[in-house]
Amino acid sequence: MFLGVDYYPEHWDIDLIDEDLSRMKDMGVNMVRIGEFAWHLMEKEEGRFDFSFFDHVLEKVKANGMNAMFGTPTATFPAWLANRYPDILNEDINGVKKSFGGRRQYCFNSETYQKYSMRIAEKLITHYRDEEAIVSWQIDNELGHEDSDMCYCGSCLRGFQEFLEEKYGSIDELNERWGTIFWGQTYNGFSEIPVPKQTITVHNPAMMLDWSRFRSKSLSRFALKHVDLAKRLKGDHQTVTTNLPGGLFGKWFDSNEFSRDLDFVSYDNYPVWGGLKEPISPAHLSMTLDFIRGLKKQNFWIVEELMGAQGHDVIGYLPRPNQAKVWAWHAFAHGCSNMLFFRWRGMNRGAEQYCLGILDSNNRTTRKFNEVKKFFNEVKEYEELFNSPVKADVALLYDFDNIWSWRIQQQNPSIDFTEEVLRLYEPFHKQNTAIDVLRYDQDFSAYKVVLVPVPQLIDPALTERLEEFTRNGGRVIVSYRAGVKDKDNNLVFGSMIPGGLSPLLGIEVEESESLHEGQSVPVVSTDSDRRTTAEYWRDLVNLTTATSLYRYDDPxxxxYACVTENTVGSGKAYYIGAGIEKRIVEEITAKAAGEAGIETVETNPGVEVVSRTVEGKAYRVIINHNGYEETFGELTLKPYDCVIAEV
Known part of the structure; x- marks a missing residue:
């Protein structure tokens, strides 16, 4: 098990390195992550490469019995490169080039940047391919983070036109499928198609979905070039990864497109960051970890685990004593197998002065140091347990085409895709049921329940697989606005919503209503007087073969039905046709879990139980996310406590 820290010795007087490594060793560190922002240190002038600084660092690392993960430094290029080749710079929606000064200001489609970034990576990896201390290469850093996944420059314009010509073959095919007859937008050739910079009103939704796909392909193609390069040049004892940032469903790229080629997936785990007055919920945090695990359906690394408060300009919530430690336990419970904390010491200069670490700029050993030390001493005793796979009975499916379709035409400013994911995820999380968060193309036949949140754009092949899954005894839960659009992001002509999902769900949607902020509608159970409300959206549902569980109760x-149940073969499909209250969703999910024979565990709010098995022995990782004492059975849990118990 690798346990360690993100270390930037170039930020400090190099004479501090012996003291630093000695204290790290005392804390239990056996790995440091280095180098990912140090391009200028390696190539101060074009073509003059010097790795002597890190040669020295690695000798010190080895002398202390530690290993290293080395980051290729392409997320922050040197000033001379931007000054000499301004075509590498990212361009915003208004046509303004980004300035040198931040990070990730490069364009993924710039041939110049591809050339120079590949060159520094090649020189670096070749230099260290036989270095025994380096056990893994990290490609770039948080690809696409902080809106760096979007660019509108000339390279992107040419690339987009080529992408479209390759996809459609003829301009007539594109015009037909995009519906360019509307507003007289018909193109005579691919060279007439712009990138979607600012215009009056909005761009064609079909164009915008293809633009989103192109953005994702641009980033993925860049990433895969670097992954392939590293795999070709690295030593046999070395692996290749890259660290994914948070905000997973808010990106203009699908991380599946390159993550599946990695030796293992890595993630930067920040339950809170600058500007947040409190951390994200335990369910939200669990869902992100389950997403990362689902990329390869394998355990993963965390290479940046938060310890101190965070912020570039605005500082977020300060983790309470032992709260960051319990987030680390929580990550291991959900599939993390190796962990590096961010960062060894907070920097006293530059843009991240308020991204605090284990040590602050006072360089004192304080509570945070002792907290990490205690965690390292405890977690390494469970290496075998945390190397075991997470076994889930529930799968939650997503498709980035669908996510981008929602972002392109939001329909209601209050609808947020992540929140709609959590609407279906959270009830199972509350029942302490393991969930795999998977792209729709993964095999889900062995699960007992499949969740499909707000699939307004759904692949026909997925519809067939969901029908087969249900006929074979599975339970499917689908939420509102399903089957509205085709793969070109156009409304389906000639069939009632939910289109191809209609036989599975046993319904037809006659009309729909967007419920804006402050609006709600009454809903009542069809077999009792249980009453609730719905917000955000409602589908007015007619029944074909389904039965109604809840209906609307306005005059x-x-x-019209609101929540329905349909029997298909030996299984059932549920439709939640509105933004209904959580307690009703919990009722439906509990019903489905009971029918499917899923084991659930009752806990007090804020107490999470994750089941793991190793060598036939069953264990429970019991986590108290609350800042006060809690109980689970006969166990007493201190605030932000974690207990591992054999069942």
């Missing part, structure tokens, strides 16, 4: 629409 104009009380004949």
């Amino acid at each position: 104009f629409y009380n004949e």
Whole structure:
């Protein structure tokens, strides 16, 4: 098990390195992550490469019995490169080039940047391919983070036009599928198609979805070139990864497109960051970890685990004593197998002065140091347990085409895709049921329940697989606005919503209503007087073969169903046709879990139980996310405590 820190010896007087490594060793560190922002240190002038600084660092690392993960430094290029080759710079939606000064200001489609970034990576990896201390290469850093996944420059314009010509073959095919007859937008050739910079009103939604796909392909192609290069040049004892940033569903790229080629997936785990007055919820945090695990359906690394408060300009919530430690336990419970904390010491200069680490700029050993030390001493005793796979009975499916379709035409400013994911995820998380968060193309036939949140754009092949899964005894839960669009991001002509999903769900949607902020509609159970409300959206549902569990209860629409159940073969499909209250979703999910024979564990709010098995022995990782004492059975849990118990 690798346990360590992100270390930037170039930020400090190099004479501090012996003291640093000695204290790290005392803390239990056996790996440091280095180098990912040090391009200028390696190539101060074009073509003059010097790795002597890191030669020295690695000798010190080895002398202390540690290993290293080395980052290729392409997320922050040197000033001379931007000054000499300004075509590498990213361009915003208004046509303004980004300035040198931040990070990730490069364009993924710039041939110049591809050339120079590949060259520094090649020189670096070749230099250290036989270095025994380097056990893994990290490609770039948080690819696409902080809106760096979007660019509108000339290289992107040419690339987009080539992408479209390759996809459609003829301009007539594109015009037909995009519906360019509307507003007289018909193109005579691919060279007439712009990138979607600012215009009056909005761009064509079909164009915008293809633009999103192109953005994702641009980033993935860049990443895969670097992954392939590293795999070709690295030593046999070395592996290749890259660290994914948070905000998973808010990106203009699909991380599946390159993550599946990595030796293992890595993630930067920040339950709170600058500007947040409190951390994200335990369910939200669990869902992100389950997403990372689902990319390869394998355990993963965390290479940046938060310890101190964070912020570039605005500082976020300060983790309470032992709270960051319990987040680390929580990550291991959900599939992390190796962990590096960010960062060894907070920097006293530059843009991240308020991204605090284990040590602050006072360089004192304080509570945070002792907290990490205690965690390292405890977690290494469970290496075998945390190397075991997470076994889930529930799968939550997503498709980035669908996510981008929602972002392109939001329909209601209050609808947020991540929140709709959590609407279905959170009830199972509350029941302490393991969940795999998977792209729709992964095999889900062995699960017991499949969740499909707000799939307005759904692949026909997925519809067939969901039908087969249900016929074979599975339970499917689908939420509102399903089956509205085709793969070109156009409304489906000639069939009632939910289109191809209609036989599975046993319904037809006659009309829909967007419920804006402050609006809600009454909903009532069909077999009792249980009452609730719905917000954000409602589908007015007619039944074909389904039965109604809840209906609307306002005078104009009380004949329409809101929540339905349909039997298909030996399974059932549920439709939640509105932004209904959580307690009703919990009722539906509990019903589905009971029918499917899924084991659930009751806990007090804020107490999470994750089941793991190793060598036939069952264990429970019991986590108290609360800042006060809690109980689970006969166990007493201190605030932000974690207990591992054999069942």
